[in-house]
Each structure stands twice: as structure tokens, then as C-alpha cells.
Amino acid sequence: MSKQYCERNFKVSRRGFLKGCTLAATALGLSESMVPKLVEAAASPTRPPVVWLHFQECTGCTESLLRASHPDIGRLILDIISLDYHETVMAAAGHQAEKSLHDTITKHDGKFICVVEGAIPTKDGGIYCKIADRTAMEILADVGPRAAAVIAIGTCASYGGIQAADPNPTGAVGVQDLLKGTPIINVPGCPPNPVSFLGTVLHYFTFKKLPRTDQLGRPLFAYGRKIHDHCERRPHFDEGRFAEQFGDEGHRQGYCLYKVGCKGPGTFSNCPAIRFNDVGVWPVSVGHGCVGCTEPGFWDTMGPFYGRLPNVTVPGAGGGIVADAGSAGKKILGVTAAAVGIHAAVGVGRKLVQGKKNDEQN
């Protein structure tokens, strides 16, 4: 079956096809014996068509699918999912493109899969993102409820991403904030690992349901564990061996990047296990800390990227001062200590003045 499929599609070699399915099976935590099932589902002519919507985004998620990883996997994804509408890669344009969107959702009403890339701006009636004269909000409200399931790819579609970073000028939100009633799964990341997306899709095709998720709607097979708990530098963390700054002795020795701002302890993703680009690397393996791109609001809460914790805004003259949380804490403690000192001094002073009199009354 898969052989036939491969002969029909010269774009993917049989080897690449099997490799992709095996990788997805591994990512999903399935046994080897399940691989033929995945292969069958991926090559089945009855697999659901996919409509891919682009909203407020940089197309980085599509780009990473297309080329950042092993080329076979990129092509495999696009072939497997029988892509009927995808603004970046489709040949059609203009009215033709809109027609194909309309045709697909009419013909496969309730059966197609909708992939959303990018956040949806909601401020001022959603005018900050328009395609074919319709706002992103309108398109999602039209297409979303008619899909069998929605896959939000990337942190933008999942939680708003960089557009939603404070002060969120366009009121950007993720799909789950607008769409109710349709099963939604989030595959966040900036961009997400293609394998996590592939695994989600293959799981749906094979088992006819979305994989189990955590409370943030992310598939557990890919986002069930912290980066920190699978990191190859973790022994250095436990042993207290840290890079104090980039390029120092510790950094050259491959020590833990915690003190130069690694957010692995607060980030859920399979990056250390799946890695990127088919060459077995991921950010931490090449010496840069995780910036926590799979978490909601990471542009706000994970910054500064090279410090451990966010800054605090200390209200004051001129609209607030931003301080390191630790230094703010020290200042407050200092002020408190000074207040205590003054209070005690006043007490002693009063005693000196009123002295014995008071004592006798007691």
C-alpha cells in the first residue's frame, strides 16, 4: 500500500516516508508494531483533507515544517495531510484560492481538519488581519466550527504568541480563546518541532481521535515533561556546575545554563528528546538556554532571556522603574530594616526623655 503511494508521489522516497512514520511513532511513544498502522493511515486515500489558515504570524511554523527539518519529513507532512488550502504552498491564488477553501469546507463539512497558524487579533473588530476582505475572526468563526478538529500550530495560534505580548496592541488571542465546541489541540513552540505536529496528525489519522493533552491543551506525548528533566546538562545542574556567563570556562565545559537564564525548569517540551534538524541538536546542546517558547505568554514571562526571573516594575516617579526582582526585594528589606531602626530609636529617645516617671507609673 505504502509502496503504491510512494510510486504515485515522487516527492517522498519510501525510505523517507517510513522514516517519518517511525519517528512519529517514537515521539508518540508507540511500539514498533504500530508503525505499519501509522503507515497505512498516512497513505489511506480516505484520510481527511486539511485546511490551513494563516493569521497574524511570521510563517515560521510553515517554514520550519518545509525546510528546517529533514526535507523528507517536511514533504511527508504536506503529502500526508492532503492539503487543500494553504496560502503559502498552494499554487492557486486570489479568487481561485478562496474558491478552493469554500469548496473544501462545503464538500467535507464536519470532516476536514483545520490547522491554524498565527494569532487572531480581536481589537477594533479584528481589522488588524484580513484575508480576502474578511477578518481573521470571521474566517475562524466560519471555518472553525465546521472542522472535525482544529490543530493550533505554534505559540501564536495556541496562546497569542508575540503579538499578544504586553501591551498586546491588536488584542491578539489564540484559537482556544475564540472557538468553543470544536476539539482543539495546541502544538505550541516558536516554531514547534515538526515531529510533534506530525505525531499529532498521525495519531488523529490512525486512532480517529486527538492525543491526550495537558491542561493547556498540548499533547502529552510531546509536552508532558519539562525540558529540564530530560536535559543532558542536568547532572551539571544537580552537581552545581554552572556557566556563569557565555564563553567562560564553565560554558566551554558544557555546564548547566541555568545561571545564564535557561528556562528549561519552567518549560514543557520534548526538545531534548526529539531535537531538531535531523542532526541531533537543540538549543541547549549548542550552548544557549531554553527561552521557554512553548509556554503561554512566554514573551512576557520568560524575559529577560538571559536572566533567571522576570523584572519587576517598581511604581515610582516617572511611571515606574524596572528592577531585577532580587534587587527590588533587597531594597524593600532595607527600607523595612531602616523603619524598624527608626522606630526603635524613637522608642529609646522617648524613654530617655520621660525616663523614670513612666516607669513608676507602670
Added chain:
Amino acid sequence: MQYERKYTWSILLRLYHWALALSVLALSVTGFYIHFPWTNTMLEGGSTFPVATMRYIHFIAAFVFTGAVLARLYLLIFGNRQERLWDFLPITPRNIKNFVATLGIYSYLRDSHEERLGHNALAGSAYGLTFLAAAVQVLTGFYMLYPESATWQQIGLFFGPQQTARFIHYLLTWYFMVFALIHIYLCVWNDVMARDGLISSIFNGYKFRQSKS
């Protein structure tokens, strides 16, 4: 002048207090170490395990802290007269009056105040606030300790993702240290001023009051 000895704090309250005090001390020290591990063991091949050990102590102390908070919760409702929350939170006219009066005394504007066996309403309010801070500290802490538990994730997401919870947890640590500083100072101050044996009462449970006669 005659003083009489009055039983004020139950054994459970005193145990709670010292469990809380010692665990806060241990949690602050190890917490700051985890936040910024200041020793950098450049020694490879040895196993000194400093961060793992500090985290271990932190987690044990966290359970002691949680136990203490739960004990206090029980006492807030079922404790003796001085230990119940309506005795010291400014929610009754009597306590609101006491709150204002205590402010006056602490700022040296008044000399005498209503004699109370338990907490004054100002201290009581601070303890109430600290109790809430402790609850947040416990919830964010367990959220970080059990990152793979769906239940803890559900509860923890109230505060935001792990990193936000970590931030709140860190800021509240400073709150506890500021609280400890003021608390110790004011206890000494009261012990000097009021002579009711405030400090020894948290060891033996007895306070002194001037007899009416």
C-alpha cells in the same frame, strides 16, 4: 503590682509556630540557593551534589511548612479563644477599634491600650495576610514540585505557567523575610513595653496579666 499567669497558647499552636519559623528559615536559605547557586563546583567526577541536596532540604522543609499551615488552618476555626480568627481579624467592631488603637500605640501616639490575651488586631491582620501568602506559597510550590500532575497543573494554572508561579514564589519569599524582621522586632518591642511575657509565651504558652485587685 500583682500579675497573674494565664494560659494563652495551646501546645498545637506553639508547635505550629516553631515548625513554621524553622521551616521558613530553612526554606529561605535553600530557596535563595536554588535561585542563585552561589557555590560553583568546578570539580568534575566528584559527587558533592549541592543543588540536589539543597532542593532535597527545601522539599522536606516545604512539607513541614505545609503541615504547619494546615495546623494553623485547623486552629483558626477550632483553636482556643485567642487562636480563632474572629478574635483578631478586624471584622468585628471590637477588633476594628483595637486595630486603630494599636496603630496609635505603635506610632507612640498613645500609651495604653485594651489588654488582650491573644493577638492585637493589627498583628492579627498581618498574620491573616501571611496565612494567605503561605497558602499561595504552598500551592505554587507543589505546582512546581509535581509538574507532571494534571491536578497540580489545574490548580497551579490559576497563577499562570510554571515560570510565573516561580516568580510569585520568589517574590513571596521576600515577603516572608520582611515579615520575619518586623515580627521579631515588634515582639521584642512589645515584650519590653507591655511586660506580659509575650516572648516566653510562645515557648511555654503562658502570658501575664495585671490582676484586677
